[in-house]
Structures are given as structure tokens and as C-alpha cells.
Amino acid sequence: MERELRSHIIKLLNADTRLDGRKLTDYRKPIELEYGVTKTAEGSARVKIGETEVMVGVKLTTGEPYPDTPDQGTIIVGAELLPMSNPEFEPGPPGIQAIELARVVDRGIRESKALDFKKLCIKPEEKIWMVIIDICPINDAGNLFDASSLAALAALKDAKYPGFDGEKVDYKKKTDKKLELEKLPIAVTVIKIGDKFIVDPDTEEEEAIDGRLTVSSMEDGSLCALQKGGDTPLTEEEISKMLDIGIEKGKELRKKL
């Protein structure tokens, strides 16, 4: 991290502005959401926040349930950070960043009970639907967390079951039966730099992060998942301030769905 840039960012934050002239808790504009961007996936969506662009695809496949949850389907979230989206990303097996991204998105959907896993069961102890969610950043200009979780939710909303005859899945046949979404959890990452809190960091701001907290909240403002990152610890007071910002901004993002 360049010290000069960091101290410059802090100087700007103290003057209630940022590198690109935004206020501290402003998202970049425009925030765009597009459904059904690929033909081969059962559900897909593309989200743009400023220059950041993420595509998410949902595939539905059948499988055996886990022994401890014989009557429940499951979700699998994977993220691949493509080298084309950021010069820092390397090809190869997923690194810490990709794993964290996938887990944050996974936890938001899983813990909010956005999908009723029992409804994904075809035959207890034998067959279930597995929902595979793949995250592909097209351009990483900062804040992949918020863009990815919004795109994942949109792709789930868009998803329709493929043809299924009780034995085999026919992907060429599409049905009108939608994947039922019970809740809409929205993730907002609140960043701490110096003693200020911001949302939607760009690439330069991401390098200056002291602490970050990804807050996933529901329509009624209740929390469903949290993820802490960054090197510095957060006090109780700071966390509650960050939660307030996260929930408030979540309401704004939810309108885009």
C-alpha cells in the first residue's frame, strides 16, 4: 500500500468526500441489474456497480442428500476470479479471496433461509435438487462482495427448474416452475479507513482498508450474516455503527431487485 495515497484518502474522508467526489456512504452510479443473461444456465444475472461488473449463473442438478439432512436440498457457491477482470488475479485453483467471496455469498443465502431447503427435496434419503451458484467477476473495480451477492440473489430469482422425469434431468427442456425465494438477503460491505466508515470502495480505497464488515440484512432490517475482514479489530460501538449503515444501504440496494 502506498502511504501517500492512504494519507490522501484519509485527508479526503475527513473533508467528507472521496477520491471520485462521492459522499462517504454513496454507492457508485449507475447500479444496473439484468436478468437472464445466459441461455445455458437455469438462472443468471449481471450486476454493474459503477465499473464493477459481475455475472452469476445458477445450475440445478440432482444428487444424493447429506446423511444428516436426508430431507433437504443444498446449495453450492463457487467463485472464480478471472485474470481478465483484474491484473492482480492469477489463473489456477481459487485463492483466499475467491474462497471468502464464495463463502460470504453462500452464508447470506443459507442463513437467511432465502431458499427453503426442504422444498428442494425430491425423495428423502435418495434424491434432492442441488443449486449450484457460480460467480464470475467480469471487471473488478472494487466491492465484489456487494455486487456478487446481489447478482447471486437476482440469478436465483431468475432460475427455473429444468425438465425432470423422475430419473434424469433434461436441460434442453425448460419448465415454468420457478425456484421459490422466501427471503431477499442483501449484503452491504461497510469499510473502515482511519476512523471513518464508507461503503462501495473502489480499487484504490480497497488497498487502504483497515477493517471491513459485510452485513447481510433482510427486508425488515433483521440480520442474517456477518463477515469481518481487514487487519484492525473493531470495537462494539464501531460494529453497531457499521450495522446501521449496512441495513440502511441494504434497503437502497433491495429496490434494484
Added chain:
Amino acid sequence: MTKIQIKDKEISVPGETLAIGMDVLPGRGTYRDGEKIVANRLGLAMVDGRTIKLIQLSGRYAPKTGDTIICKVIDVGFNGWRLETNSAYSAMMSMKDATSQFIQRGANLTQFYDLGDHVVCKIVNVTSQKLIDVTMKGPGLRKLRGGRIIEVDPNKVPRIIGKQGSMVMMIKDATKSNISVGQNGLIWIDAEPKNELLAINTIRKIENESHTAGLTDKIKGYLEKKVQK
């Protein structure tokens, strides 16, 4: 008999024959192929006396002796610093070119320039193998403290500077800021937070409208309008 095949300031593409004949000389962005003078890049071709020149419209920075550039320190060696030049090649700054201070044997070189520091320096030599030597000795060459760096198209830098620095001077006065323009397309800006964005937006505006005539007056009007607000 020389035949010039282009009109003045006409857009030319790589491989296009600009002139035929041995009386004319190939300038920057062109080369000679037998009797022909051929364009090397995409740009505006023009005739300047006996030479055919090409003003490049796009592309990355190509290092040239005498250029003042803004660089980032990417390595500190035992006898100098390696700098990133925003081109395909990195530059080397030796100890004797870095400072007029006395450097003790075995001294820690990071106390002069550390990793990640930005400096304004001047290219003294570019070899045929594209090894770049730079110096810090000269007026205006210094380490940059505070402020921020933005990147612009290096081909638009002459427009941002303006005639005898008129354009950049105008921005400096209007926004009460310090600005250093490197010919490699990096620009350092140090201003009050409220003026910083105006300076950057003005530079972006110049970059976008660099091909239009009467730009100085247009930018003057733009700045006056914005400052009044």
C-alpha cells in the same frame, strides 16, 4: 519527383503510404520503405518542411531522451533505484543521479526514495535496448509528497500542458492547486479536497476534447463557470 499522397492533418493508418520520393524525410511515427514513406501508427499525418510527421492518436508511452516523467519506485538496489515509467520498460536511477547529498557507503537507500514513492525525473538516455537512465538533477525534479496521481492518455499530454504551459497554468490558478504533468501520462495533483475533483474533471475534459479547436477558451469558460458556483 516527390509526390505527397496525403492532405495536411489527415488521419492515416499503419502501412499507409504517405509520400513517394527521396526528397522528403520520414519523421516521428513514419518510416522509409524504398522510395515510399509509410505510416507506423494511427494518427494525423502532416508535412513539416521536408519531413512527414505523424501525430499519434493512441497508444502507450514510448520513452524518449529529454522527457520529464513521473515514476514510481518499484525496487531499491544496492547502487540505485528501479522505477516504473508507465511504459513497457522500467528505468534505472543511479545513486549519483538521485541526489546531490553525500551518501555514505552502505547507507540505507530507502531513506532517500522508498518503495512506492513517486518522483518527477528526467530521462537522460534511452539505449537501443530500451534501458532507460533517469536523473533527479534539474529544475523541478523532486520527490512528490502528498497529493494524488492520476493517469491520462500520454498522447494527450501536450494538450493538457498547452502552449508554454498555458493550459495547466490556467487549471492551477483556477483551482489553487499544485500540478505536475509527466510526459508519460501520469499527473500529480495536490489541492484542497473541494478543488481536487474540479482539477481532475478539467483534465479529463481536455483529454476527451483534445482534438477540437479553440480548446483553451472553452476550458477557460468551463473553469470560470465551475469556480463561481
